[in-house]
Amino acid sequence: MHKVMIFLLITMSSTIFSSETTSITRSGYFHISYQSELEPITINQIHNWVLHIETPEGDPVSGAKVSVSGGMPLHNHGLPTDPKVTTDLGRGKYKLEGLRFHMRGYWELIVIIEIQGRRDTGIVKLNI
Amino acid sequence: MSKAIKMIATIAAILAITWFYVNPTDAGSWTKSELRILEELSIYSLPPLPPDVSNAVAQNIDAARFGHSLFFDKRMSANRLVSCATCHSPEKQFSDGLPKGRGIGLSDRNTRTIVGSAYSPWQYWDGRKDSQWSQALSPLEDPDEHGGNRMYYARFISEDPEYRRVYESLFGSLSHFNDKKRFPDAAGPIGNPAVFSAWENMTTKDRHMVNIVFANIGKVLAAYQRLIIPGESKFDYYVEAVLQNNNDKAETIFTKQEIRGLRLFINEAKCTDCHNGPLFTNNEFHNTGNLSFPGEMPDRGRINGVRKVLADPFNCLGPYSDDPTRNCPELTFVRKGAELIGAMRTPTLRNLEGTAPFGHKGQFQTLGQVLEQYNDSPLAMIGHNEVENPLGLSTSELESIEAFLNTLNSPLTTSPEWLNPPRLGISSIAVLQ
Numbered sequence: 001m002h003k004v005m006i007f008l009l010i011t012m013s014s015t016i017f018s019s020e021t022t023s024i025t026r027s028g029y030f031h032i033s034y035q036s037e038l039e040p041i042t043i044n045q046i047h048n049w050v051l052h053i054e055t056p057e058g059d060p061v062s063g064a065k066v067s068v069s070g071g072m073p074l075h076n077h078g079l080p081t082d083p084k085v086t087t088d089l090g091r092g093k094y095k096l097e098g099l100r101f102h103m104r105g106y107w108e109l110i111v112i113i114e115i116q117g118r119r120d121t122g123i124v125k126l127n128i
Numbered sequence: 129m130s131k132a133i134k135m136i137a138t139i140a141a142i143l144a145i146t147w148f149y150v151n152p153t154d155a156g157s158w159t160k161s162e163l164r165i166l167e168e169l170s171i172y173s174l175p176p177l178p179p180d181v182s183n184a185v186a187q188n189i190d191a192a193r194f195g196h197s198l199f200f201d202k203r204m205s206a207n208r209l210v211s212c213a214t215c216h217s218p219e220k221q222f223s224d225g226l227p228k229g230r231g232i233g234l235s236d237r238n239t240r241t242i243v244g245s246a247y248s249p250w251q252y253w254d255g256r257k258d259s260q261w262s263q264a265l266s267p268l269e270d271p272d273e274h275g276g277n278r279m280y281y282a283r284f285i286s287e288d289p290e291y292r293r294v295y296e297s298l299f300g301s302l303s304h305f306n307d308k309k310r311f312p313d314a315a316g317p318i319g320n321p322a323v324f325s326a327w328e329n330m331t332t333k334d335r336h337m338v339n340i341v342f343a344n345i346g347k348v349l350a351a352y353q354r355l356i357i358p359g360e361s362k363f364d365y366y367v368e369a370v371l372q373n374n375n376d377k378a379e380t381i382f383t384k385q386e387i388r389g390l391r392l393f394i395n396e397a398k399c400t401d402c403h404n405g406p407l408f409t410n411n412e413f414h415n416t417g418n419l420s421f422p423g424e425m426p427d428r429g430r431i432n433g434v435r436k437v438l439a440d441p442f443n444c445l446g447p448y449s450d451d452p453t454r455n456c457p458e459l460t461f462v463r464k465g466a467e468l469i470g471a472m473r474t475p476t477l478r479n480l481e482g483t484a485p486f487g488h489k490g491q492f493q494t495l496g497q498v499l500e501q502y503n504d505s506p507l508a509m510i511g512h513n514e515v516e517n518p519l520g521l522s523t524s525e526l527e528s529i530e531a532f533l534n535t536l537n538s539p540l541t542t543s544p545e546w547l548n549p550p551r552l553g554i555s556s557i558a559v560l561q
Binding site: 078083 | 458
């Protein structure tokens with residue numbers, strides 16, 4: 001019984017705290033994925049990403065207002081920088097500049113997307 | 129009798145198992161993820177020094193020689209008794225071994241080492257400077273450090289024949305500043321009211337002329353300070369042996385206590401949350417609940433530092449940066465907010481030997497006291513202590529971590545001639561001491 005519980009806990013925690021390159025926003029309006037200029041993502045290096053935002057049907061979402069925050073929930077602290085979406089690259093792509101991670105571990109990036117009165121939030125999860 | 133033997137055997141077994149789990153000391157027992165961390169901490173992972181595009185002479189050897197001379201030149205102060213080396217002594221890891229820096233007066237905080245500081249996007253405990261060259265300017269005008277003013281320094285370079293010659297070879301024509309109506313004896317935006325007023329009465333164009341020379345003084349000092357880099361320590365030799373799977377060699381390099389300390393450092397003690405990478409620092413800002421200096425209000429740290437660096441005319445985005453594109457991501461995307469209250473920049477843990485006391489105010493006399501602080505994790509006087517839970521390590525465990533930290537001392541990679549005041553023949557610049 002204990003072994004089963006431990007197995008379940010390990011499985012659950014690895015699911016909860018694992019990296020995902022795509023995520024679905026809370027209300028299901030958008031799918032978010034990203035591509036990092038720094039690959040593999042390592043600590044203490046400032047770098048940029050390209051965020052891809054699509055509808056659940058796979059249509060690119062351009063012209064949205066996109067902002068980002070986040071941090072390490074298990075450490076109870078935020079990001080060490082204030083990254084910003086600086087350019088709408090078109091076809092659902094947005095340049096996100098100024099990301100840096102200063103510790104190894106589990107990070108969450110909260111992406112807020114607003115377009116035509118519709119606002120939704122997604123969480124990008126990554127383990128560094 | 130057999131019952132007694134059984135009992136002794138059981139106790140022995142328990143002790144053996146406990147010893148195995150509590151005190152694993154053999155070099156070959158590192159897990160894959162631990163090995164990755166060890167490799168990341170090793171000096172062999174230190175990348176080549178990143179360019180400083182805001183400083184056009186950062187890589188120029190003549191600028192470094194010029195900076196070398198200025199670094200040791202006591203004429204670079206109001207009383208002609210203080211040089212950069214007064215607080216950043218090469219014999220003390222480019223620090224001073226004092227609670228707070230002592231120049232003309234007593235400085236506000238503990239002197240940070242210059243060793244490896246070229247790798248940091250921020251300078252000072254509060255990161256109020258964003259480059260080595262910009263940092264080098266601040267003590268020159270601080271009344272408690274060098275106590276001078278930028279007009280004095282610009283004229284000093286202009287009037288010294290050797291400095292003038294080298295300056296002009298690097299930066300082009302240098303004014304003589306001999307019109308005292310335009311360029312008074314003492315003028316600068318920091319300092320006493322007479323110095324400030326004289327500065328305010330100068331034209332914008334003349335102030336800019338002086339600022340250019342002042343900034344270039346910082347740039348040659350930085351060209352020199354970029355050369356001050358730590359070398360291989362006992363820890364690095366140990367990691368090299370471990371990564372080569374040469375456990376026999378590894379065990380001749382590290383004692384059992386040092387291995388235990390390293391194991392705690394990267395695991396239970398969570399030191400690598402902040403003291404990570406080959407210089408054992410993430411150069412980020414953390415509130416770790418350090419008590420203030422006796423009799424002083426708590427230091428607000430980064431929350432004030434970020435305001436200062438954004439307003440600094442000598443920052444990466446300012447008019448004295450040599451980067452035509454003003455590509456300054458750290459400054460452009462700098463974070464603000466309440467998390468920065470009382471936060472200080474993580475210091476390197478390499479080459480701590482001879483640099484005690486520790487902490488931003490020199491509040492900790494020994495490394496043991498620093499470790500006790502993390503072990504207890506007190507509430508922060510201002511802001512929030514990021515170390516939310518006491519580590520709860522035993523005295524013996526803390527001693528092991530301290531033993532490990534002492535393996536991080538190393539000679540510098542810097543050539544010995546840079547570590548002493550310049551002599552005739554090393555450079556064409558005159559002897560200054």
